[in-house]
Amino acid sequence: MNIVLSTSSNKPIYQQLTEQLQAQIMRGELKSGEVLPPIRTIAKELRISIITVKKAWEQLERDGFIYTMVGRGSFVAELTSCQLEDKRKTLINEKMAKDIAYYKEMGLSLKEILEAVNKLF
Amino acid sequence: MNIVLSTSSNKPIYQQLTEQLQAQIMRGELKSGEVLPPIRTIAKELRISIITVKKAWEQLERDGFIYTMVGRGSFVAELTSCQLEDKRKTLINEKMAKDIAYYKEMGLSLKEILEAVNKLF
Amino acid sequence: MNIVLSTSSNKPIYQQLTEQLQAQIMRGELKSGEVLPPIRTIAKELRISIITVKKAWEQLERDGFIYTMVGRGSFVAELTSCQLEDKRKTLINEKMAKDIAYYKEMGLSLKEILEAVNKLF
Amino acid sequence: MNIVLSTSSNKPIYQQLTEQLQAQIMRGELKSGEVLPPIRTIAKELRISIITVKKAWEQLERDGFIYTMVGRGSFVAELTSCQLEDKRKTLINEKMAKDIAYYKEMGLSLKEILEAVNKLF
DNA sequence: GTGGTCTAGACCACG
DNA sequence: GTGGTCTAGACCACT
Numbered sequence: 001m002n003i004v005l006s007t008s009s010n011k012p013i014y015q016q017l018t019e020q021l022q023a024q025i026m027r028g029e030l031k032s033g034e035v036l037p038p039i040r041t042i043a044k045e046l047r048i049s050i051i052t053v054k055k056a057w058e059q060l061e062r063d064g065f066i067y068t069m070v071g072r073g074s075f076v077a078e079l080t081s082c083q084l085e086d087k088r089k090t091l092i093n094e095k096m097a098k099d100i101a102y103y104k105e106m107g108l109s110l111k112e113i114l115e116a117v118n119k120l121f
Numbered sequence: 122m123n124i125v126l127s128t129s130s131n132k133p134i135y136q137q138l139t140e141q142l143q144a145q146i147m148r149g150e151l152k153s154g155e156v157l158p159p160i161r162t163i164a165k166e167l168r169i170s171i172i173t174v175k176k177a178w179e180q181l182e183r184d185g186f187i188y189t190m191v192g193r194g195s196f197v198a199e200l201t202s203c204q205l206e207d208k209r210k211t212l213i214n215e216k217m218a219k220d221i222a223y224y225k226e227m228g229l230s231l232k233e234i235l236e237a238v239n240k241l242f
Numbered sequence: 243m244n245i246v247l248s249t250s251s252n253k254p255i256y257q258q259l260t261e262q263l264q265a266q267i268m269r270g271e272l273k274s275g276e277v278l279p280p281i282r283t284i285a286k287e288l289r290i291s292i293i294t295v296k297k298a299w300e301q302l303e304r305d306g307f308i309y310t311m312v313g314r315g316s317f318v319a320e321l322t323s324c325q326l327e328d329k330r331k332t333l334i335n336e337k338m339a340k341d342i343a344y345y346k347e348m349g350l351s352l353k354e355i356l357e358a359v360n361k362l363f
Numbered sequence: 364m365n366i367v368l369s370t371s372s373n374k375p376i377y378q379q380l381t382e383q384l385q386a387q388i389m390r391g392e393l394k395s396g397e398v399l400p401p402i403r404t405i406a407k408e409l410r411i412s413i414i415t416v417k418k419a420w421e422q423l424e425r426d427g428f429i430y431t432m433v434g435r436g437s438f439v440a441e442l443t444s445c446q447l448e449d450k451r452k453t454l455i456n457e458k459m460a461k462d463i464a465y466y467k468e469m470g471l472s473l474k475e476i477l478e479a480v481n482k483l484f
Numbered sequence: 485g486t487g488g489t490c491t492a493g494a495c496c497a498c499g
Numbered sequence: 500g501t502g503g504t505c506t507a508g509a510c511c512a513c514t
Binding site for chain 2: 019020022023026027088091092093095096097099100102103104105106107108110113114116117118120121
Binding site for chain 4: 500503
């Protein structure tokens, strides 16, 4: 687990945490069933409030990325690669639908979007 | 001018206003020098506070989309199509750079992004 | 009389008018006793409201730069060059005192101000 | 932090706030990274509305003098003395260019301006 | 009539 | 505890 927080970003800290955990689980860097470090440890290392870590963990649990066993810690959810792929698609499609709606509203054509993606990737 | 506000969106009202005005100016629906309706009228029609409209107008003015003359009203900025294109590119590239960073983090390849864009457009 | 108004400036129109008239009187371009054009004519030529012109005229009259004879028009005040010089000094010193207070507050030394003036003049 | 507001001045309160903060940051009285008091506290102490303080803070943030972290407070921007000097020059030159244009219009020579500055400093 | 400033107070999101 | 958003309404300056 390797978290990098940006204080200058507009994104709230708990969301940065959530997104980075999601990404690491989906990229397979955090494996099914693997135990996560205690939230106190994380909070101390990142110099943030325990409450903030908890908030991120709650969101991850709600979305089925991790599960918590009281007194024992939190673990990466045990998902088949198929289920994982589903989650990824849901997450990404949701965001991409919004993004594309925005670009369309700003008057971009499909071609222009594709060109821009190619250039910026 | 044609504004649609969504209360269910988590975007603040003033930002929805700002984005829609930007979009309409960039799509050429609001033309250079055109008068905008008085903020009070807009506030009444959209059933929001004058101050909320004002906040959006301030942001648009800061970003050079409109200008205001006290006692006379607010007007669409007089921009050449070149300047307009510049503004559009700046706005869009800023967002797209962030979006693509996110998709990359989530493990998408360029090819996958392009496919998804094609499908969702 | 030669007035140039800037709509993009933040200064209210009536103040731009006032300042330019003051300047022309003090530079001697408008001479003692000279008749000014009717405010309707000025308003029409500058494409501004008569009320705005009137406001500027009232201010100039209050400050002793012009005088008005009902039904006959407004005239440049008849001042000795000495009185004129006095007015100029009052006007300029008032503003300069404020300006210097600002520069001092921002931490500029006398030397820095003089250098900046030399460079920007 | 030490703010003095003048109700008799015709400058809006939020602008007085902005200018004084800028001045204190540029004079080094407020140091890089230093926490500012909560806006509510400032509002209470100065007996003005929270929103008025907020407006000044927004302007300072836009201009890169401070940054804000929701839930944690506002902080003096971390600028190198070089960047700070740049900001100072920009701010001051902008105003001074206008000021000098005014004095020139009023018929002052460079020599007269320099003398007046020397006398009034 | 326009926009500009300011107020008092509510409710929400973040840490 | 922070700051962020929004409201309803007042008063002033400008045209």
